Amino acid sequence: xxxxxxxxxxxxxxxxxxxxxxxxxxxxxGAYPPFSETTSSGDIVGFDIDIANALCAEMGKSCEMVQxxxxxxxxxxxxxxxxxxxxxxxxxxxxxxVIDFTNKYYNTPARFIxxxxxxxxxxxxxxxxxxxxxxxxxxxxxxxxxxxxDVELKLYGTQDEAYLDLQAxxxxxxxxxxxxxxxxxxxxxxGKGFAFFGKGYSIPKYHGEGAGIGIRKGEEDLKKAFNxxxxxIRASGQYKKINDKYFxxxxxxx
Amino acid sequence: xxxxxxxKHWDLFAWGVLTTLELTALALVVGFLISLPCALSLNRxxxxxxxxxxxxxxxxxxxxxxxxxxxxxxxxxxxxxxxSWSWVIxxxxxxxxxxxxxxxxxAYQAEILRGAIQTTPRGExxxxxxxxxxxxxxxxxxVLPSSLRRALPQxxxxxxxxxxxxxxxxxxxxxxxxxAGRTLNGKxxxxxxxxxTAAVLYxxxxxxxxxxxxxxxxxxxxxLVRSPDAVKVPxxxxxxxxx
Amino acid sequence: xxxxxxxxxLLGRGALVTISVAVLSLVLATGLGVLGAAAKxxxxxxWRSVGMGYTTxxxxxxxxxxxxxxxxxxxxxxxxxxxxxxFDYIEVSKFWAGVISIGFIYGAYLSETFRGAYxxxxxxxxxxxQALGMKTIATLWKVLVPQILxxxxxxxxxxxxVLVKSTAxxxxxxxxxxxxxxxxxxxxxxxxxxxYLAVLLAYLFITIISEHLLKxxxxxxxxxxxx
Numbered sequence: 001x002x003x004x005x006x007x008x009x010x011x012x013x014x015x016x017x018x019x020x021x022x023x024x025x026x027x028x029x030g031a032y033p034p035f036s037e038t039t040s041s042g043d044i045v046g047f048d049i050d051i052a053n054a055l056c057a058e059m060g061k062s063c064e065m066v067q068x069x070x071x072x073x074x075x076x077x078x079x080x081x082x083x084x085x086x087x088x089x090x091x092x093x094x095x096x097x098v099i100d101f102t103n104k105y106y107n108t109p110a111r112f113i114x115x116x117x118x119x120x121x122x123x124x125x126x127x128x129x130x131x132x133x134x135x136x137x138x139x140x141x142x143x144x145x146x147x148x149x150d151v152e153l154k155l156y157g158t159q160d161e162a163y164l165d166l167q168a169x170x171x172x173x174x175x176x177x178x179x180x181x182x183x184x185x186x187x188x189x190x191g192k193g194f195a196f197f198g199k200g201y202s203i204p205k206y207h208g209e210g211a212g213i214g215i216r217k218g219e220e221d222l223k224k225a226f227n228x229x230x231x232x233i234r235a236s237g238q239y240k241k242i243n244d245k246y247f248x249x250x251x252x253x254x
Numbered sequence: 255x256x257x258x259x260x261x262k263h264w265d266l267f268a269w270g271v272l273t274t275l276e277l278t279a280l281a282l283v284v285g286f287l288i289s290l291p292c293a294l295s296l297n298r299x300x301x302x303x304x305x306x307x308x309x310x311x312x313x314x315x316x317x318x319x320x321x322x323x324x325x326x327x328x329x330x331x332x333x334x335x336x337x338s339w340s341w342v343i344x345x346x347x348x349x350x351x352x353x354x355x356x357x358x359x360x361a362y363q364a365e366i367l368r369g370a371i372q373t374t375p376r377g378e379x380x381x382x383x384x385x386x387x388x389x390x391x392x393x394x395x396x397v398l399p400s401s402l403r404r405a406l407p408q409x410x411x412x413x414x415x416x417x418x419x420x421x422x423x424x425x426x427x428x429x430x431x432x433x434a435g436r437t438l439n440g441k442x443x444x445x446x447x448x449x450x451t452a453a454v455l456y457x458x459x460x461x462x463x464x465x466x467x468x469x470x471x472x473x474x475x476x477x478l479v480r481s482p483d484a485v486k487v488p489x490x491x492x493x494x495x496x497x
Numbered sequence: 498x499x500x501x502x503x504x505x506x507l508l509g510r511g512a513l514v515t516i517s518v519a520v521l522s523l524v525l526a527t528g529l530g531v532l533g534a535a536a537k538x539x540x541x542x543x544w545r546s547v548g549m550g551y552t553t554x555x556x557x558x559x560x561x562x563x564x565x566x567x568x569x570x571x572x573x574x575x576x577x578x579x580x581x582x583x584f585d586y587i588e589v590s591k592f593w594a595g596v597i598s599i600g601f602i603y604g605a606y607l608s609e610t611f612r613g614a615y616x617x618x619x620x621x622x623x624x625x626x627q628a629l630g631m632k633t634i635a636t637l638w639k640v641l642v643p644q645i646l647x648x649x650x651x652x653x654x655x656x657x658x659v660l661v662k663s664t665a666x667x668x669x670x671x672x673x674x675x676x677x678x679x680x681x682x683x684x685x686x687x688x689x690x691x692x693y694l695a696v697l698l699a700y701l702f703i704t705i706i707s708e709h710l711l712k713x714x715x716x717x718x719x720x721x722x723x724x
Contacts, residue, residue, distance in 0.1 A: 031681075038681060040507060042673060069671045071436060072569060075445035079572040080586050098443045137440030154427055155437065164684055165427075168330040170345050190687065315704035316697045317665035320676060324697065327683075328690035418559035425561075425669055432562060445569035449562060457557030464556075 022064035026052045027082035027214075030067050031158035033184035034246045035088045038067075050242045051105055051233075052086040055213075058229035058238075071137060071157060074099060077214055083222070085214030088177070090139045092208040100217045102226040107210025107253030109200030110140055113166070113181050114173040115193060122198025127151045130172040133162040140175045143206040163190060173197075179251055210253055256444065260451040263438055270434030271455060277430065278420045280352055282413060285359025292360070293367035294393065306364070313361035318419045321358055326350040326426045351423045359416050366408045370401035403474050410467035414460055421456075431455050501691045504682050508692075511678035512699055518595050518664045518674060523657060525600025526607050533608025534615060548608060555605035561666045563602060568594035568670045595667035595674075603660050610652030615641075617648045647718045654711040661703055665696075675699060 028048055030038040036046035044065055056063035068076045070087070077085050077099060091101040112132075114120045120127065127148060134140040136155040144153055154171055156162040162174050163185045174181065178200055185191040201207065213226050233239045234252070243250060260267060292306045300306075313321065329335050329344055343349045374397050382392035402409075424433035435448030501508075536548035558566075572589045579587060618641055626636040668677030675696055683692030 038685075040504065040682065042507075067671065071440060072445065072670075074443040075439075075569050075572075079445070079569075079576055081572065081588065095443060136437065137443075141440075155429075155440075156427060157425075160684055164327065164330070164687075167687075168345070169336060169341075170330070170347075312697070312701070315662075316700045317662040317676070319665045319668070320693055320696050320700070323676075323680065324690060324693035328693045331687060331690045414556065421559040421561040422666075432559075432565075435562075445573065446566060449565045449569065453558050453562050453566060456559055456562060457554070460557040461553075 023061035024056060024063045024084060025066045025082040026056075026063050027068045027073050027076050027085045027087060028052070028065050029070050029073065029087045029158075031070070031160050032088055032180060033160075035180060035184075037184075047242065047246050048086045048088055050245070051239075052084075054233050054238050054242060055086075055226060055229040058232050059225050069157065070135060074214065077216060083215070083219075084226070087214075088180070088211045089214050090208045091210065091212040092139055092142075092206070094142070095214070098217075099214050100219065100223060101212035101214055102223050103230055104210030104212050104253070105230055106251040107202070108177055108179040108251050109202040110143065110175060110207060111178040111181070111196050111200050112173050112175050112198045113186065113194050114197055116195045118172065118197075120173060120197050124148055124150060127173070131170070132173045132175055133165055133171040134175050135159050135162060138176070139206050139208065140177075143201065143203070144175055146206070159184070166194065179247060179249075183246060256447055259442055259444065259447045260438060263434075263441075266429075266434045266437060267431065267451060267455065270429060270431040270452075271459070273423075273428060273433075274417070274420050274430040275459070277348070277351060277355065277423055277428075278413075278417050281355035281359050281420070282363075282416055284352070284356035285363050285416075288356065288360030289363035289367050292364040293371060296364070296368045297371050309357075310361045310364050313358050314365065318354065318358050319422050319425065322351060322354040322422050322426060325354045347423075347426045347428050351420075351426060351428055355416065355420065355423075358419070359412065362412055362415070363409075366405050366412065367401060370405035370408075371397055373404065374400055406467070406471050406474055410464070410471070413463055413467065417460060417463065418456070500686050500688045501695050504686075504692070507678055507682065508675060508695060508699075511673060511675035514592070514672065514674040515664050515676070516703070518592065518599065518667060518672075519657075519661045521596045522599035522603065522660060522664070525596060526603035526656070526660065529600065529604025530607025530611050533604060534611035537608060537612050538615060552605045552608065555602050558602075560598065560602055560663050561669055564595060564598040564667060564670055567598045567601075571597070591667070591670050591672040594670065595664070595672055599660060599663060599667070602663075603656050606656050607653065610649050610656065611645065613652065614645045614647075614649035618644045647722075650711075650715055650718055654707075654715070657711070658704065658707060661707065662700065665700075 028036050028044050028046075030036050030044040030046075032046070032048075034046055036044055036048045038044050044067060049065060052063060052065065066076070066082045068081070068087075073085055073087060073089070074095070076082055085099075086105075088106075089095070089101075091104060095101070112120070112122050120130065124147075128150065129152075131152045131154055132144060132148070133154045133156055134144055136157060141153070141155065144151065154162075154165070156165070159176060159180065162171070162176070165171050166174050167190060178196065182196075186194060186196075215222050215226070230239075233242075239252070240250070243252070292310070295302055295306055325344070326347060335341060335344065343353075378396050378400055379392055382396045387395065420430060421432045423430045424436060427433075429437065431452045432449075435452035438448035438451070439445065533548050533551055536544040536551075539545055539548075568589065568591060571594060575587055575589055579585070622640055622644065623636055626640045631640070664674065665676045668674050668680060671677065679692040679696045680689075683689035686692075
């Protein structure tokens with residue numbers, strides 16, 4: 001009898017350990033440098049995380065970062081694994097059908113990158129017969145499928161995997177957020193020999209108003225709290241401090 | 255669970271099914287072609303045996319996922335590979351998957367065939383000798399057909415095993431059944447419509463394959479009389495014999 | 498190449514996660530296997546159907562698909578049950594989703610193993626125990642189970658060997674196990690090949706050790722039996 005109760009207590013402790021301790025759980029990705037990346041010790045750092053911490057401090061709540069793969073990040077939110085998504089998720093109509101967003105916390109255009117000497121152009125004719133890599137489930141996938149329907153698309157689970165294949169020569173170009181690619185790839189050793197081509201894209205139909213914080217529908221109080229916090233850190237200069245830590249330009253956008 | 259979603263994108267799943275079946279079938283065939291010389295060699299005192307045993311041990315003792323990763327992502331790391339002729343093949347995810355799956359299946363099939371050849375009743379070989387057949391003729395005309403027949407249940411398992419193992423292809427960007435499921439999920443931000451559809455498709459295909467194999471077994475093994483006092487524990491159906 | 502060695506502590510932690518998943522899955526699978534075997538051997542047709550249904554479903558779904566279903570769908574299920582019963586949010590973590598999936602799958606295979614092993618024990622054993630006046634539970638525990646274990650060991654060993662390798666697939670839902678950590682670290686350091694090689698060697702190591710231990714267990718369990 002004693003053994004059974006000991007086992008029951010241990011099991012309960014196991015589950016209790018899983019219970020939420022912080023006020024807010026924030027879903028982050030950890031594979032989208034420099035907005036979020038995973039260090040060798042397993043911690044997740046980056047612009048998104050710094051913003052999350054700053055906002056939580058403003059709201060006076062304790063926050064815990066929960067890692068989620070991009071594929072499952074919205075389901076994770078919907079199933080209460082976390083209460084907010086701060087993972088550079090763009091505010092789009094399609095997503096608004098399923099979740100709600102706060103105001104944006106940054107807005108940057110999307111661009112193509114490719115090998116420096118490949119001479120690619122960002123037109124349907126220029127990319128004909130080429131292979132472009134995008135992250136699965138992103139606005140960039142939607143954009144490519146609608147605007148460049150005849151170009152072969154390769155879908156990747158993370159942005160990093162797309163860079164890997166670009167370096168290996170398996171794909172000819174990658175379409176993604178310009179700032180993420182600049183800081184997370186082009187400016188690194190791995191990005192030598194690659195550069196932007198074509199113009200920046202910021203079409204509201206695909207790219208929305210920018211990246212916002214994803215929350216479940218109906219959480220009006222949380223939405224108001226986040227929006228207020230975003231305005232506060234913009235006004236107090238906290239945002240600029242975090243911005244400048246990672247980027248040379250102001251990424252909040254007009 | 256929104257059934258309309260997968261139905262609306264039935265073509266996505268149809269392509270997925272085709273890709274899965276194609277990859278599985280080819281991997282099994284190439285695996286068989288690899289396993290044949292290996293099994294024959296292992297049953298003789300051939301000098302290649304240590305190499306073959308090493309290959310079989312390596313591919314049966316490690317996960318298919320990691321084998322696939324190392325061929326697709328691992329080899330791509332090296333400049334000398336990317337600059338060589340082999341890159342034309344290794345560049346494509348589909349070929350990398352095929353290579354990994356074939357090598358894996360080849361190792362398992364080599365073990366199956368080797369075991370079956372070993373348990374060929376002595377009488378069959380002696381009968382061949384009595385008829386004046388050469389060793390080579392005995393191998394091809396007596397031992398192999400009889401071994402293949404005996405190993406039929408295990409081959410059936412291997413087919414199902416390979417079908418299930420092929421899921422790994424979706425992890426290296428191939429749009430097989432699971433890949434289709436993930437794409438569906440990604441489009442609509444749902445969690446399990448895609449996976450449930452994939453599960454149902456895999457179950458259906460498995461069911462059909464098992465049925466086919468049962469018919470084949472009935473036909474080819476109808477001559478075997480099972481000894482009533484065999485105390486041998488039946489092998490776990492559905493799993494490849496590893497030990 | 499030597500970057501891998503720098504990451505050894507991290508990979509070591511991953512290996513521990515992998516082994517934990519494997520062992521806990523085996524425990525769950527053993528439990529489910531016993532229940533499944535009992536169901537299949539039952540006199541009631543309903544239980545036999547349940548047992549057969551269990552095996553059929555499991556043989557039809559690839560492990561990765563089941564893991565994805567349980568990780569995502571399982572959370573929804575737990576939430577729904579929790580909200581109706583009034584429980585607080587219970588997290589279905591990647592670790593437990595992996596353990597439950599793999600345990601569930603191999604439980605079906607083990608139910609076949611245990612069923613076969615049970616049927617292999619000569620009926621005379623149980624009859625003799627009864628003739629000596631032993632109660633049913635004593636018969637089960639002292640006479641049948643040791644023999645069932647002996648007959649089940651080859652199948653059980655086989656299941657363990659396959660189960661250990663299938664834990665690699667849990668890395669696909671993002672679990673920080675050996676494969677997952679090696680994958681992420683390898684890709685970010687651009688040294689993927691060496692990291693994957695290290696993982697292959699680690700699995701080979703686990704395979705060799707398992708084989709050795711199981712061989713010794715086999716010898717011990719079969720002691721005293723005439724060859």
